[in-house]
Amino acid sequence: MTNAPVIQLMDTHAGGDVSRIVTGGIAPLPGATVRAQMEYLRDQADGLRRLLLEEPYGIPEMSVDLLVPATDPQAAAGYIIMEVMGYPIYSGSNTLCTATAVLESGIVAKQEGHQTFLLESPAGLVQIEAEVRDNVVESVTCEGLPSYIDTYRARVHVPGLGDVDYSIAYSGGFYALVEAAELGFALNLTEERRLADTAHAIVEAIRAERSFSHYSLGDVGPLPFLHFMGPVEQVAPGQYRSRSATYVHPGVICRSTTGTGTSARLALMHYEGRIQPGDQLETVSLRQTRFIGRFTRAEPQGDYSVVKNTITGRSYVIARSDIVVNCEDPMVECGALLSILGES
Incomplete structure (x- = not known):
């Protein structure tokens, strides 16, 4: 198991819906836009979604948001949304959770009071407004489609x-x-x-x-x-x-x-x-x-x-963890996953 791939997660929730933010362990994806990278995952590498939303690692009621580098220079980060139904191009609760994770992980530095930044979703650029009090993200406002x-x-x-x-x-x-x-x-x-x-x-x-x-x-x-x-x-x-x-x-x-x-x-x-x-x-x-x-x-x-x-709404960080991807486990299907795993 010493060489088993590892995926880094920050689990969050907004309104009770858990969003698993993938912060590391995934190789760069092909595609000139976040939308194209989403389509690659959907069509060629659905294993990450299935891994984190199915037993033994997760349950269908969760969502997954993969952080990727933004392809638009205006955005601080990109993100790809994965749910039990597939790959929605946008989600409000997932955007609230991703924005909070971007702040809590330091991708965007927290600023006391009101701050704004852009994220790049598969649907395009999303304006984020965050309220920070005593270094705590108290609320996030995002554009609805x-x-x-x-x-x-x-x-x-x-x-x-x-x-x-x-x-x-x-x-x-x-x-x-x-x-x-x-x-x-x-x-x-x-x-x-x-x-x-x-x-x-x-x-x-x-x-x-x-x-x-x-x-x-x-x-x-x-x-x-x-x-x-x-x-x-x-x-x-x-x-x-x-x-x-x-x-x-x-x-x-x-x-x-x-x-x-x-x-x-x-x-x-x-x-x-x-x-x-x-x-x-x-x-x-x-x-x-x-x-x-x-x-x-x-x-x-x-x-x-x-x-x-x-x-x-408001999102809360509930866990930070490493997922060990054990391809010898009969409950784990690695075939649609190996091509996107980064180095452990």
């Missing part, structure tokens, strides 16, 4: 459930948005397993019936997300709150409400005329963790009104 409503109040027949009404938003991935109360849910933690089973059935039914295409990106894959929406309450002028739960196909209910889920909600509220620029929505998870989405402005893109937004 431009979000819009693709489909409003469609209906699908779901075996075992009957007819289900849904809307489709794009916010970094396509989201089915459903009213939790219409399906008998109050969005309590005791409902988690039933929420996952219900979302699985709805997503499968929608995927069997239709597909979705982004107005500029084209085909971004089959529907991967569903967001259960609780009632929206106004808590102050321009400030709203809603219980929420995000599902990732197949089978995972996120611990947080997710950044992209919150962005999708903002897009729907704008579509329905319920919010104005400057308004914010606080989404509350099954575990009472919270993200704040702020609607900054809307602009026309073809047939759509696209919502620009930001997501604010």
Whole structure:
């Protein structure tokens, strides 16, 4: 085992969703952009994602973010997001966690008070704003991807459930948005397993019936997300709150409400005329963790009104560790991993 490859990790969480930040042990990836490097991992070297999200090293409810050198000179670092469903080009909670890791690891030096920097995601450059107090990263605000409503109040027949009404938003991935109360849910933690089973059935039914295409990106894959929406309450002028739960196909209910889920909600509220620029929505998870989405402005893109937004939350470092990759272990599949491992 003395020559076994080692991968360095910083485990973090935002709103309860654990993001495993890979800080070392991976060789430079081919590709002129972070997006191209993501596509290389997806198509040629999926072993890292599988290693860290499957037994014995991890579980599907986690995410992985691989730090890579930025290809845009404006950015402090690049990162590639990996989840059970594959390789999303953007994720709010993963961006909050990656930004915190970049600060805690010293890639970007902490500055007391307010500081800004750029990260390079597969979706492009992301503006980061961090609040540091007594050398502690107390909050991070990141840009949400431009979000819009693709489909409003469609209906699908779901075996075992009957007819289900849904809307489709794009916010970094396509989201089915459903009213939790219409399906008998109050969005309590005791409902988690039933929420996952219900979302699985709805997503499968929608995927069997239709597909979705982004107005500029084209085909971004089959529907991967569903967001259960609780009632929206106004808590102050321009400030709203809603219980929420995000599902990732197949089978995972996120611990947080997710950044992209919150962005999708903002897009729907704008579509329905319920919010104005400057308004914010606080989404509350099954575990009472919270993200704040702020609607900054809307602009026309073809047939759509696209919502620009930001997501604010807090990430915590929970572990720093070395993963020893033992290819003699029958539970470890090294075939799709060896080509990207660095020197131990």
